[in-house]
Structures are given as C-alpha cells and as structure tokens.
Amino acid sequence: MFDFTSPSRTDSNRIAPHRLLSKAGKTRLSGRFLPGAEPDATPLIALHGISRNARALWEAFAPGAQASGRAMLVPRFDAANWPQFQRISKARPDLALLDLIQHSALNGQRLDLFGFSGGAQLAHRFAMLYPHRVACLHLAAPGWYCLPDLQKAWPQGLCHAARPGLRTFDMAALSRSQLSSYLALPVRIWVGADDVARDASLRQSADIDATQGHTRLDRAFTYAKAFARAAQTWGITPNIEVTVLPGCGHDFTQCAQVGGLAARVLQEPNSIIRTYTKETITC
C-alpha cells in the first residue's frame, strides 16, 4: 500500500484528500483520507452505497471532520474489483478495509463507522466481526439487515443456513462469537422519512418483507427493535436510536443537505440524543 498523492489543492469549498491504495490481497481498494489534528478525536470511516459516490461522502463530511480535528477515511469500492462490496463472504471487503485503516495509521483506535445504503450493510457486517474496532456505528438507510437473531437463518440472521464446510468462511459463526460485544456498541440508525420506495435497489423477498418490513423506513425500526431485544437477552442495556430525517428519500446528498445527516453524525452520540430528541425514536 502507498500514499500516491498528497494534498495538492485546497480552497474554501474543497478539502483535498490524501489518496490511499490498498493492494494487500487480490483486489485493490482506494480511499480518500484526511489526517486528524486532534489525537483524542475519534476518527470516522464513511462507506458509500451502491452508487459508489465516495466523493459525495467526502464533500459532505470533510469540512466538519476537519473543523473538529477528526481523521476521516472514505474508501471507494470500485465495481470491477468489488461487484458485491456490501457482503462479506468469499469476497472480503473487511480485509481490504482493515488494510486501508492500517495504512492510514488508524490501527489501534476505535473508529466511528458510517455507511449509507449498501455501505451501511457492509458497516454493520464489519462491526459484527470486529466490534472492538468500532466506537459508534452509524447506519444510514440500508436496504436490509443481518438481524442479531440466533434462530433466523443466515444471512438474515445468525443461525447457520446449512452446515458449513471445514474450510468455509463462516460469517454467521464468527458473528455469533462477537455478538455480546456487538450488542454493546452504540448504534445510530438514520433513515429518510420519504425513504419508502420499493425500487430495484431494495432487496425484496417474501421472507425479508415479512421479517424486516416493506421499506427502508420500516426495516430501520424492525432492526432497532431486534437489536434492543437481543441486547436485553444478553443483559446489555441497548444503546440504539433511530432518527428519521424529514424531507429525505433514499439519496445521500439530499440526506446531507436537507436532513443535515453528515453534521449530525459528526456530533458525539450523546449530543445527537440531546439535540434531536423530538425526531429520535427510542426502541
């Protein structure tokens, strides 16, 4: 891995990123990186959705991150190398992400992990494998979730769908072993009030619809309730909040500009609860 550019230009509107590239495995992962100025500030990783618009995330988060001295990493999973970057299975976006984190000298720190849509799918699956790496998990409008449910078959839940082979990467079993740590994480779910379309990008099946709901809005609440219920089963006080962004559909730029998503995420979790009590629904 190497840093192939240094910041070359900055102006009042744009913050030029360091460009990072991970090629530790068979596939490459690039990323935009903002070094942190405040050693105690929690770094942020922001994962794009299936539109792969990492630049939009960078432009939304970078000014606030820079103002608060936080390091920030925005990876970009390109379509050629990562056709299904949301999933951790035979393809391993988690490994590429870990390598990029290491390259950005953020190893050893807990990180705030944000994902939008498909990026939120990856974010919560990553956090289920590596809860010790996450300070606060921000899930914005994922199409569907892996529920912390030991009875529900993988990949909707954490029960084996079938007996895995000896050398198969068993995501369900690995996630089960980390479940209590995962359920202890603070989780913030963000979803647009108008994110109710059942379009082609929304994973749809009779089983998912029945278990998780028909829309991203429904599914956010279903997940939060399932998370809270599972945490309580483990004797853990759940720390999960759902925030509905008024006037927002399934569009990151709209969520950032109209719903103030990036600014809200960059605040500390406690501040979010305090500031947005009216729009925050506790499960």
Add this chain to the structure above:
Amino acid sequence: MLNTDLIAQAKWAFSARRIPQTAAVGLDADVASASAGQLIIGRVISVGQHARVQLVCRRPSTLYPGDLIVMPCGARYAPDQFEGHAMIDPEGCDMLAGGGCLGRMVWRHDKMKPPTRVQPLGLLTNAAGVVLETSSFALPKPEVPATLPLIIVIGTSMNSGKTTATVALTHGLTRAGWKVAALKGTGTGSFGDVNEYADAGAAFVGDFTDAGMVTTYLEPLDRIKSGINDLLAAAEDAGADVVVMELADGIFQKETAELLADPAFMARVSGSIFACGDAVAAAGGVTALATLSIRPLCLTGLLSCSPMASAEALAVTGVSVVGKAGLLDPAVAASLLAQSQEARRVAA
C-alpha cells in the same frame, strides 16, 4: 583479570543477550561449580550437531574448532534432539542448543549427531568477582500483576505446529487491530521463535530468557510462573492488548504439564489452542486436557493440513479445526479471542 580481547573475540550467544559484555571483567576457574544461568567462556573442541551458534545480534554464526564462545550453563529437554543437564565437566562440556546452552548431554535422538564439544575456560565474573548469571539481568518484577487476556498455544510435541500457530494468530489479531504480545513461556532460548513472532507484527516479543532463565527444563514451577508473570507485566507495560504465549514441547513434558495442572496459572489463561499431527493425537490430547478441565478453543497444527484428518478430529472431539490460513484471518483470530474472553467470563 580477564583479557578483554578474549571477550571481544568470543561469540556471545543469544541466550545471554541481556548480559552486557562490558560486565564481564573477571574469570572464575571453578567451572565444575556452575549452575543453570551462569555464564561460561569456552573454546570449541569439535563441531557436532550444532554447527552454528545464534548470536546476540540475531544471526547465526558458523562454528569452527578453536572458536571462543560465551554461553550460559543450562539444561535442555528436546525429544527430537537432546536431553541434557546443567552440569559442567572441566574436561569438556556439550553444546545442548544453538541459542546457547552448555551442559552434559544425557540422551540424544537417533537422528542427532553427537553434540558440539566445548572446553570450558571459566565462569565470567563482574568487577566484584561475582559470577555473571542470566537471572541478575532479567526483567523487573511487577508491582501489580498484568490482567490482559492470555491465549496459550500447546501441542502434542516438538514440531507439531505450535510456533506456526502462535505466529499466525499473532498476525491475525494484529491485522484485526489488536496490539499483540507474542511470548514463549517455556522451552529453550532460541532466536528462531522470537524472530518469527516479531516478523508477524507483534507489538511486544519476549521469552523466558527475558525472565532470567536459559531454559525452563528442571526449573521450579514457581520460578517459571514468576517468569511468565514478569513477561506478562512487561507486555502490558509495552501497551499490548492481548498475549499469545507458546508453551514448548508436548502437554506431557514436565514443566508444561505442571503449568497446565496448576490452578493459579490456568485461572490466568483465557483460552488455549492445541496443535497436533493427526486425529488420533487430537483425540488423545483433547481427552488428556479434559482431565484438567481444559477444552481448547480450536485444534490446529499439522492436522489442519489434511481436510480428511481435520474432519475425523472434529467428529471425534467436537472441537473445530483452524489451520494456518484461518488463524491468519483477522475475523477468525478476533473470534477466537472473543470466545476465550466469553469462556473466561462464564467461568468467573
């Protein structure tokens, strides 16, 4: 006084690396009185099994008859090589290990050549005439015991895959974001293992030689446990989050067996990984460990190279098999650590 030219010429062994060469200023001719850990200067008489000595600078040096060497007196237990005791015959002694260990060979494996023979010239002393010994240069004793998680790697024997497993788990946990201390708790001082630990990315590396022992063979259990506590504390002071510690030889080896049967030591252990060569060894090992109320987190080692042997072992023991590739995987490594902590929480 000792001729300092002799010291400058001598090949100073890795196992004595914590003793500064400038401390050696005198010579005590009473080599017959040497005990484990005391530093001996000698001249190579004939080159046998160990044709090279591991130097302090962590490179091997080829030995020739007539070479001057500095090594501690020590015992050795290595079923694939030698058994030897910490005894020095003034007429000639045996080089029992490449990392530096002089003593008297008792047994050797059929495939081993006779040991390299050394003419002891004397015990090295400090300015006060006190014989230099490894224990005087050990890590400090901690005021407060370390509390970081500890995973031990044990196995059926030498060459069952313990070091490979230790290195792979260290790398996997490091890649997952943990600061890992890789330690060797028992065995014979050698740079091979600790170099591999360092190469795997360990944030802290150490072995019983850092705790003042040349080898742990025939050392009292309390001293070995105390040495392990010193290493754990040093690892914690260095900022490690978790420790992976290899215990040498097989689970029936005297010191390793004593440690595994010691409730105080095992109460400190979060989890164990068992390296073995085949399904029968896995079944025997898991059964033997069960008598000590130890259930490994996983099986590994040469067994894991064979899918069929792995399937047999899993069927018989119910313990999953994780190969080198699995231990290197940060998700698998992090899961093993989580399982160990959960098991410890439940036990508590």
